[in-house]
Amino acid sequence: MNINRFFIGLGISCALVFTTACDDIIDVEPAYQKDKATLFKNLDEFEYALTGAYANFRQTGYYGNGSQTTGAFSVLPDMMGNNVVETNEELGNFISQTDWIYAADDNDISVTWQAAYYIINQANQVLNNNIEQFNSTDQKRVNRLRGQALAIRGFVHFDLLRYWGVEYNRNSTALGIPYRTSTDHEEKPTRLSVKESYDKILADLKEAETLLADVDKAVNTASNRSYIDLLTTKAMLARVSLYAKDYAAAEAYATAVIEARPLASKTAFPEIWKDGSVSEVIWSVAYSAGQGNPANSLYAAANNRNGYRPSTAVEALYDQANDIRFPAYFASISRSGTSRRVVNKYLGRGTAKDNLVNWKVLRTGEMYLIRAEARAMQGGKEVLALADLNTLRAARINNYVPAILAGQDLLAAIATERQKELFAEGHQWFDMKRTTRTVNRTDCGSASQCSLAPGSRAWAWPIPQGEIIANANIRNQQTPGY
């Protein structure tokens, strides 16, 4: 009938008039992000991805500071030790860490866990998108990109091991960390043993060492040390070897770095902390305006808020008149007419007071301390160890008279020097975990907990609740005690 014909006609007309146009209308493309399908077609795009991996180091769960979660690998290790002390100006945002009362549902721990793997995932983007296809045409450039990505992957896994590893011995079968080498988000990895974790960390770092020895162009410049080059990789290997108690390797790698990059002069040293000098800096993570900062949870210079002040005990360790580190690290700044001691190390660049500075991850001072400790622990090298200690002190202390120490005294002196030299640089908690597994806070401030015993579960962080829920393979591998 007519009506039927009419509707058929109308249907055809809709199809004719609209179909092509209408279906095109939903074909829209993102203009402000890139779809993966369009990426990794040339080495420039791998270069972009590597830049992204570096940028991810600034996350608040990693080096960046935030109001709820703060730099787990920048300021937090000192806040968890006894170098700095919580004050009344702090609002208790970090006490679950700094008073060691965390459980598996602790949010900050979960943020740090994920932030670290987020960097690793980005490094794996460089490694896993068939960059090998350019091997034949651009081998050295591929080496430069892959070398950095592998070093990032190895180093971040090592940082994870520092918090989550149940212990640090090279061949320990205790629980270590999951090691991620793919970008498959469905993967549900298990925790490796500490030994297996070290195996993979060292393999990545050593491959990076090989690759970065043969690159198309220099990774860093004379005035900028923001990227991981061959020297940085060796410094990373020195640190990892010390934790693993592979003292020979630690000594060798530290020596390689020291020879290439000597200690800063006394005039250059204070400038390191204002980014006025890259003297003895091996690798620092670059911060620019608007990208946060790595240290304002200690002393927020912008609004003069002193959340964690230096402890009186740590200040007492220095030769305050002669040690150039003392004025570079500590100062008195008043608020409402009341003077307070503050951590002066990260105020800002030049005269700025905004905590905007690069985060110094590795520098030569640490290399001397690694070598001194490695030599003192090896036996037969105490004289060399003492020489390293004296060289470092002489570089930092005016009118320094070399000390003569041996045995336990020497080791204790190296440990104390480590505390003084690397104050607020993200080492203390791990150094304590590595050695005494004891925290005593003689100057306890607002903290509710003033000491931590070696047997505490807190020495190794719990696997976050979210990971336990999502990953059946890790469910039975919770850190002991949680």
Place this chain on the structure above:
Amino acid sequence: MRKFVLIVFAIGLCLAQHAMAQSRTISGKVTDQDNGQALPGVSVVLKGTTTGASTNADGTYSINIPTNQSGGTLVFRFIGMLAQEVSIGSGNVINVALKTDTKQLSEVVVTGYTTQNKRDITGSITTVKAAEVSQVPLASFDQALQGKAPGVLIQAQSGQPGAPAAVTIRGKGSIVGNNSPLYIVDGVQISAGDFSTLNPADFATFSVLKDASATSIYGSRGANGVIVITTKRGASGKTRINYNVQHGFSKAPANKLEVMNTEQKLDYELANGNPYDWTDEDLARLRNVNTNWEDVFFRTGKTTNHTLSASGGTDKTVYYLSGSMFEQTGTVENTGLERYTGRANIESSAGNFNFGLNSTFGYSEFTNTSENNSTISTPLNAIRWTNPYETPYDEDGNYTEIVSGQPNALQELLENRYLRQQLKGVGSIYVSYAVPFIEGLTLKTNWGGDFTANETNNYIDPTTATGRAQTGRSGSLTRAYSRGFRYTGTTSASYTRDFGTDHRLTVALFNEIVKNKGNNFGYTGYGLGGAFDNEAGITPGTTDNGFIPAVNGNGSVSALVSYFTDIQYGFKDRYFLSIGARRDGSSRFGADRRYANFGSVGLSWIVTDEAFMAALRDNIFNELKLKISYGSAGNQALDSDFAPRELFARSVYNGVSGLAQTQLANPFLQWERRTTLNAGFELATLQGRLRATAEAYNSITSDLFLNRQLSRTSGYSFLNSNVGELRNRGIEMSLDGDLIKTADFTWSANVSLTYNQNEVTKLVGEDKEIENGIYINRVGEPMNSIYLVRYAGVNPDNGDPQFLTKDGEITSVYDPNDRVIVGSIEAPFFGGFGTSLNYKGLEVSTFFSFVRGNEIYNNDRSNIENPQYLWDNLATSMLTEWRKKGDITQIPRPDAAWYNDATTRMVESGDFLRLRNVNISYALPQTLVSKLHVESIKVFAQGQNLKTWTNFAGFDPEISTGMLTGAQYPALRTVTFGLNVGF
């Protein structure tokens, strides 16, 4: 197109030949009996045949009657009017005046593309009269709908002038997707939650579409319900001018979360170790100060509203024009809204063409302050946190520096400026064509857009704490511009025809395109503090001054395309069937998952029109309609327009731009689908004086968007996947009755009630629960259930906090494994009720709304029950802190190991009852008014949110997110006085 015209033309020829039989012509005019105005669009049908016509814009019609039918009857039918039958006599002219149908089922309901008589509707639609909304002194109309419609939960969230409410229709159907309904104004989709630049006084009708049958024509966006608004139309005849003015005052409501006064706080500090080491001298000085920080921040807000409108027109063209000015200062210093709107609605007809334009244009200036967070620079938090022995100013009138290290909040509020200027235009044009050679066929195309531009101007003064925290430590100026444009184009062909006396069929085919585009850019400049507080005050950045400005820009785009049909069939004018079917494509899903089909079917039956009900019709059931519907609707409202794709975004390191992965690939992401079964009845009894509707529904969201947990070693917590299932089932009812009705006096009352039960029925694979902070989604429980360790008060022996284990035993050890579900943030039971008295021209009405059964996590209280924060002000409850053995209290000893607020200690009931609105109005008698040479004068006074009954410890329990994070900007208590004059 050419082919289409050919086909239509061919069919047209066929039909035209049909009509060439022998006949005579009857013509006439149809008018409205009430006012004598012409009625266009009235259907005129020769009873028992398919022969029919409809009236033109001037109300005239003409119809050809076959000679053999000369003794027949003409039926005149129009929505909202009683049908009238007239026998054809000898004359060739039949004029008819139709009477308004006052029965409930004769109400006209706007369903979006069409208007329908309420008796025909098979779905669930509630209408709210525009008059109930237009006079409420709130800039955002959604707030005024609270409690008015069953099934619709509206929570204010904030009292900031212009703030939108959270609107939920029949329970949240999506866990991670958007739950906001679709808003349609004159056929054009407008952005949800952004209404304050529209003038509610321009609105004529609100229809809330709730089930699948009702929302079927919006199926791709209708899963959360649809709110359809039409704006006022002109009426032909004399030009009518109306002026409405309102003035009013607002105050902050009473506060139930008390903080300590100076005496209490100082004594508390002394009892807890005198942390500031106050000397006796200090104490003597401080005890003389007692600042109530509520008084410092709150003031009396003022509201002024003027609306002037004109409407009129000729037989062919009608118009409605309006202009308005709305000014509201908030109850918090330095907050407010100024709004200016204009509207022009014009409709015209020429022959078989009808065309029209609906357009509005508005400009608003919002001055806002941050709220509901726990940031120290948020000024309102000072009401809780700043010590009472502090003052905002010193003796010299300078801002003080707060001893505890907190910013001076008044300085933050007054010196920083957060200004947003919004330009909004919503408009649509349509052309419809009544195909002359096919009776009942109408072609229509309607195109409209919603344009919104926001310009932000945030000045951060260098002297404030926020200003010192800016890059370069010297304030900042942020200027930003964002622009969003969405167009909706709907093209349809609709055919309506009566077959015989008993059958009426409407079939409509639609094509619709919706495209959404947004872009923004902005900059933040630093180094303010010179001579200017505007762009001229920015110090250009150099390598060493630290003032390098930040610039940004972003944009997105999404689109929808739909083909659908809507079929309505009526039999004997008492059995109705409606069918909707559609196919939708969305740009938001993966290439293979873009298209989905939805459909619905609905039935209704006017029981009282049956012969066997005749006996009851005049006594018990004046009207009774039963209805049932079943169908599905879709949801594609995800946060990201490009959710299925693996995306890389710009990432900058060491001054070099790169790319970082920001989103995982998700190619299987597809439409969320909500399937609803709805059944109900509509009843009028007691000679129409009592009207009731009740409906029950069961709606299941399948392919539910859910955050499927990923191993965090992927760098991500979850991936949004279509894995779950959620059920909302409930009953809702409304009652509306005239308790007393005489010529001069009416007393009426109304009630609307909703009970909604929300339940998660399926999660990812075998998983039975997904945790998310303090919430959990667990199979068999409502979504967003609060999942915490139960707090068991304080151990009287040692002052330690105690908890309940999972098994209900008291323990002093906090263990996350002891968490249990203690309630949901989703409100199951809510509604409103009101009454109104009308005596001659005087009317008094009141309206209450309530919510029961939801829980709120009060983090605002947690912040001031934390003994760690001894340095700042605390709640008076802290005075009951455990001090000695035997103390029975809820507040542990201050030096207890750990202040753990992740327990039920901070969970409170969200129940409240609120006197939402009281309105007293008086229309001056006609005798008096005519002496003044005006048409009408009405004076009125109203009060908004005058009283709230709740146990919630805060300003306002209307919190849709389930968590009060920090101090909130409370809902305004407003009293206004107004005058309405018609010329």
